[in-house]
Amino acid sequence: MRKRVNRPTLRLGALGATVLVVTAAVMPPLNVAEAQERYYQRRSILDFFLGRRYIDEYPAPPPGQNAAPRRQVVPKKKVAPKAVATPRPSAPVVPEEKAVQKLDNAQKILVVGDFLAGGLGVGLEAAFQDSPGIVIETHSNVSSGLVRDDYYNWPAQLTKFMDEAKPAMVVVMLGANDRQQMVTDVGKEKFRTDGWYAEYQRRVVAFGKQVTSRKIPLLWVGLPAFDSPSMTADAVQMNLLYRKQAESVGAEFVDIWDGFVSEGGDFIVTGSDINGQQVRLRTSDGINLTDAGRRKLAFYVEKPARRILGTQASPDLVRLDTGNGPGLDLPANTVGRTEPISLSDPNLDGGTELLGGRALPTGNGKSPRDLLVEQGEMAPAPTGRVDDYRITSAKAEPEVSTK
Template identity: 45%
Template sequence: MKHSSISPGVRVVDKSDGSSGFVRDDHRDWPATIGAEIEAEKPAVVVMMAGANDRQQFANGQTLLSDEWDKEYQARINAFLEAVKKTGRPVVWVGQPSYKTKSMTNDVLAFNELYRNATEKAGGTFVDVWDGFVDQSGSFTLSGFDMSGQTARLRNNDGIGLTPAGKRKLAFYVEKPLRQMLGNATSPNIAAVKPGAPVQALPGTPQAPVTVDRLAPISLNDPELDGGTDLLGASPRGAPAPEKSARDRLVIDGVAPESQPGRVNDFSWPKQPDATPTTGAVR
């Protein structure tokens, strides 16, 4: 159990078991035990990631990813999600990344679809981390961009484990839905919150009650609130034709511009006197 260094208001209760999964329930039976653990710890949200140890047959001999295997595996996933749902806690299921061996990558791709479908059906949130651990062609890569945008080693030499930079990157994908669920508890300025205590506003930032004014209903005669009177779908009003220039009136319409006194096109009779030019002393 520890406080997040980034969000002190969040306590992380680590109940992970690196050797567990949903196939070997003799080692750890997640559907049967998760309910009691949630009641004991009273977390605000449950985060689950599994699958790396499930690439094996069941004790009754069902072959990996056969129809019978799929049916049994889905049943155990659904049982886990149902146990979490009964506690009233939301669940965030983190998908698997790609792996070095092609066969393992293909298997976890199939697992991810099972996790996604089951989680979303149960009203949970599935976090897809796949794109963060493949290259531009979609293939497994040991290195990639870290959280600072620099190229870093993300995976161990075995092509399975994550380096510290890889773990931080995977956590980044999970932070977004968690921030939405935990609200201001994720602020770095909030004090530690006791288990089960409601999240309060940040100290030093009191919030005045919000006054909600009644909004006037939108008028059917003026849906755009711009003074117009036509409803949506009415015939558009014709825009006024642009005024033609003197050149267009002459070339297109054959209408010469009006003559001005003193110009060469002044054919008026009798002649009008020219405007008296302004004179000035020249030195």
């Protein structure tokens, strides 16, 4: 069955086709550029309602060339200017301190021992870095001690080191690895037994005599506290042994215990350094020392070392000889050389007796004070002084009569 079409609809369709044919016949043919121009200028119904416009971004091409496609130009958003950061003032440049040049004939401090002695040597190098007359020479073995002489024979090594270095002082720190069984001539001795302590005491004395027999000052440094309570208790007993035996051979015991414990005597990880600042002194294992701990350990040794070495450890030292005095720019042959004089020398004042050795000389007459107190006599005042009543007054001028 055919679908019926309204006649008005057919008439409108025919009319539209006629208009298109006439328009096509009248209008000239469009080239590609004109087609693109009309395409980009065509507006949809959305453009009509939203009010959008197309702005040509590129100029129109010359005749005979294809026109470039035109884009929609969207206005850029205004961005607030960024705040300019005020430059920070640069830190002042601190000049690096030059290392003090050591003297060719500088005296040596020989440091020997285990791993704690190795850290002590590092701290002493920092302590004496400004002293041109002192050089630190450290010989340490991490796992060594006086018990296992089969592993490291310290008596033989110490003699070798002293012969090579010819030190002005020896500093020893041993014992942290000696809490173990010892093999003696009799047999094996367990740690903490009476036989163990007797043999260990003998070895400490023999070790100290190797140094003091050469007339070399010896500083024996004690052990610090440890994180382990048993190690701390053993360190206390061993320090008592070190102190007694070191003093018996003429050495000096350096007690460092208070620097690494609290006020109650407990082990501490953090404490005050040599400047009083709170720093970490011990590592996480509770045995080794940090850099600050090593410097603090050396602080306890530095004081007796400077006292024993005297002017050799002075930072103002120029050379180590008898002519180390300040230079005087004086002409030659003007001042004779004089030997040093001791302050305790009786001849310092030109006499042969000490002060008070002889009676003071007495005068024959009496002093003005004695005359004034005893006899009430006052010595005449010097001529011209205000209390010199001997000055004669000027004669009075005769009065002129007005009559």
